Amino acid sequence: MSWQTHYTIEALLNAAEIAAQRCSTLTFDLFDTLLIRRTHDPDLVKPATARFIAAKAEAAGFFFSWEQVQDLRDTVEQAQRQQTSQHFEDHEARYPDFMTTVLQKIFQQEDVSSLLHEVTRYELGMEQAMLVPRAKLVQWLRSMHAADKKILVLSDVYLPAEHLRQLIGHAGFLDAVDGVVSSADSFLAKASGKAFPLVQEQYGLTYDSWLHIGDNPYSDGLRPSGFGITALVLRDAAEKHRKSVEKRYYNYSLGQPFWRGRSLQQLSLPLEEENLPQPFLYRYGFLVLAPLLAAFVQGIMEACLQEGIRRLYFFSREGWLLEKIWHILAPVLYPASPLPEVSYLYVSRMALAGASCAHQGMQRSSADIVFLPAGNRDFRDVCRVFSLDAEPFQPHLARVGLTAETVLSGSHHGYDPDSRRRFNLLFRDASFQEEVRVQTADANLALQRYLEAQGFFAHPQVALVDIGWMGTIQRFLFDAIKHRPDTPVCRGYVLAATRGITYPEEPKNTLRGLLYDRDRFDLAGSSILYARDLFEEACRAPHPTLNGYALKEETGYELVFRTVEDYTGQAEKEQDAYYAPLQVGILEGVHRYAPAAAMLGCTLQDLKPWLNYLMVSRLAFPKTREVMEIRHRHHLDDFHGQHQPTDKHSKGQRHLWDRGEVALRYTPLLRLKYFITGIRHRLRE
Amino acid sequence: MDKRPITTRGFDMEEGEIVRIFRIYAMNRLLPLGFFAGLTKFRQLAVLTLIHGCGRLLFAWLMPHEARLTRLYAKLKKKRQKQQAQPPIAGA
Numbered sequence: 001m002s003w004q005t006h007y008t009i010e011a012l013l014n015a016a017e018i019a020a021q022r023c024s025t026l027t028f029d030l031f032d033t034l035l036i037r038r039t040h041d042p043d044l045v046k047p048a049t050a051r052f053i054a055a056k057a058e059a060a061g062f063f064f065s066w067e068q069v070q071d072l073r074d075t076v077e078q079a080q081r082q083q084t085s086q087h088f089e090d091h092e093a094r095y096p097d098f099m100t101t102v103l104q105k106i107f108q109q110e111d112v113s114s115l116l117h118e119v120t121r122y123e124l125g126m127e128q129a130m131l132v133p134r135a136k137l138v139q140w141l142r143s144m145h146a147a148d149k150k151i152l153v154l155s156d157v158y159l160p161a162e163h164l165r166q167l168i169g170h171a172g173f174l175d176a177v178d179g180v181v182s183s184a185d186s187f188l189a190k191a192s193g194k195a196f197p198l199v200q201e202q203y204g205l206t207y208d209s210w211l212h213i214g215d216n217p218y219s220d221g222l223r224p225s226g227f228g229i230t231a232l233v234l235r236d237a238a239e240k241h242r243k244s245v246e247k248r249y250y251n252y253s254l255g256q257p258f259w260r261g262r263s264l265q266q267l268s269l270p271l272e273e274e275n276l277p278q279p280f281l282y283r284y285g286f287l288v289l290a291p292l293l294a295a296f297v298q299g300i301m302e303a304c305l306q307e308g309i310r311r312l313y314f315f316s317r318e319g320w321l322l323e324k325i326w327h328i329l330a331p332v333l334y335p336a337s338p339l340p341e342v343s344y345l346y347v348s349r350m351a352l353a354g355a356s357c358a359h360q361g362m363q364r365s366s367a368d369i370v371f372l373p374a375g376n377r378d379f380r381d382v383c384r385v386f387s388l389d390a391e392p393f394q395p396h397l398a399r400v401g402l403t404a405e406t407v408l409s410g411s412h413h414g415y416d417p418d419s420r421r422r423f424n425l426l427f428r429d430a431s432f433q434e435e436v437r438v439q440t441a442d443a444n445l446a447l448q449r450y451l452e453a454q455g456f457f458a459h460p461q462v463a464l465v466d467i468g469w470m471g472t473i474q475r476f477l478f479d480a481i482k483h484r485p486d487t488p489v490c491r492g493y494v495l496a497a498t499r500g501i502t503y504p505e506e507p508k509n510t511l512r513g514l515l516y517d518r519d520r521f522d523l524a525g526s527s528i529l530y531a532r533d534l535f536e537e538a539c540r541a542p543h544p545t546l547n548g549y550a551l552k553e554e555t556g557y558e559l560v561f562r563t564v565e566d567y568t569g570q571a572e573k574e575q576d577a578y579y580a581p582l583q584v585g586i587l588e589g590v591h592r593y594a595p596a597a598a599m600l601g602c603t604l605q606d607l608k609p610w611l612n613y614l615m616v617s618r619l620a621f622p623k624t625r626e627v628m629e630i631r632h633r634h635h636l637d638d639f640h641g642q643h644q645p646t647d648k649h650s651k652g653q654r655h656l657w658d659r660g661e662v663a664l665r666y667t668p669l670l671r672l673k674y675f676i677t678g679i680r681h682r683l684r685e
Numbered sequence: 686m687d688k689r690p691i692t693t694r695g696f697d698m699e700e701g702e703i704v705r706i707f708r709i710y711a712m713n714r715l716l717p718l719g720f721f722a723g724l725t726k727f728r729q730l731a732v733l734t735l736i737h738g739c740g741r742l743l744f745a746w747l748m749p750h751e752a753r754l755t756r757l758y759a760k761l762k763k764k765r766q767k768q769q770a771q772p773p774i775a776g777a
Contacts, residue, residue: 007748217752235751237744237747238741238744238745240748241736241743241744244736244740245695245697245737245740248732248736256724257723258724258725259729262702266696269698283691286691525720526719612721613709616718617705621708621709672716
């Protein structure tokens, strides 16, 4: 009897439907038939396991590179295959056997059962992430199971049936399968044809009422048909096309670093039933923001491991999403490495500004930060930001010829540079600084109590993570606690460091931008500055901002949050609801990013050229529709006051992403004009 | 808001990412856009554009001839290897 070959899943199912009418048993090949692989090469999963074993070995004091682990695995597996071939026709291997030998050789101990369990769990996890059920075939399998046909899965693979059951269970159709047979258990494979009599005997089957479906013309076509089994072979052209695309990206990425990120994204793309129609914001989150944010968090992990940091805090509110990303990435990318313990820290510029003045008084650089946003105009804005009562300062202001309403910002009408000069004199005025200290003492004490409760002072070194941009939160936080002898070394990591006001770096307090840092010339990376609000809002937690820290008798401190009842609070809620699909898309994208990055062994540095491309193409040269859909509806910040700046200043502050639809669509070379302006700014910096 | 699948029928990222890469590649030749580690080569872009755009039809057409094509590729590969291994003719 010969077998039939089909080139589309639809043609195969039509033939299978007819053939199944006279069959009571249906057997299926598993890999590339019921489950398709995201990768073109199944062996690509192995280096991730080798990295895991190498990290475990390092932790146990045995130094092996992952390449050495991989070589050892290949050698041991090959030896087992040769040994098997002496007794069986098929050259089969069995994962638990050869992996036990590999682990015994690396860890130099006999009992490696718990290690084997960990390694197996990791490798199966990676396999699961790379396998997708072929939707139409699985659906048909279910219908056949419902029609009382016996359904068996046969596979020639080194994984025993127990492991295959786990993979099928994860794919979601184990309940429709009556038995799983793996060549690793019997060393009798489909390739030699020996598996078919074994299954026939084991399940009491008859060859003439048996239909076998697989993808290999030899193992799934020639061999079963030799026994009189009806055999259908699927050589799916669409699958071949998909794998060919993936293979090209992978091969190009080996020679051209630019393609590494694209290859990773190709592995992350949803397939089959995963590839459902999604709204624009979800797609944007999945394809653009997920790789950018995941690579950023991966970069923080790399830095923490390098610096030996054991404690990390994500700053509210953007740290909320970053912490979620961390928890998705950590068990996949660094499952055996000593990553720091992480937690979420409630902070904000407004809450920390006042607390930062309790010991050192108000610094001129801190006041300069207040006047960066054009909405802040006078001393009352300084008081709002630093949570100060303006009235007790009237005599101090009067001493230098100012009032609380004197314009101190160059962005407003009536500004006199001499007023600012006189205002700066107050920073050297002892009585002014004393008043500042008195008013901010309680907030500082409450902050310290909060940080103590969070274990902040228990480690010699901590990492602080924020979205960006000038590191103001970290600056204020460090200023508030630097008087304490137990202040840890603070290593700040931000998505982008713009350093609009020079960050006061010192050995105990550093700041580093991972995707962009103004201290390193990076034209493409600076594209992130086009849409800073987008990143802030995309990562923002669904809780109101922190207004301050207050003392409380029972707990020692109290976190005071902003009300959500006013216009700003309601507008934020509306914006959060609008961006909800964006956040879902980001998290889904990160779930796919993690195994792909682990498999390819990519670091932030490897991905940087592709991330630069994403930033340039999506932020500096976006499509009009993208800007219109994704631009924030409301971006409100208490730090940025409510005063209206001069027209000249407002016009100067208008960026590409602030332009209207008509200008974006019809103004010739608009994006190029902004990009050239950007180049000029970068060169000036 | 329109809903679309993320992966296109040509297995590209939605809305033809390859065209976008082509655009940035062309612009980068006129004006430095930043660090892309050499970006890409024209040939690679052309192959990828072809495979994303026409791969569906191409593979549907070629797949039934897979066995013959594999034999042909193997023969060509062998021939190429033989040519490379041949020592240069003395005096040529």
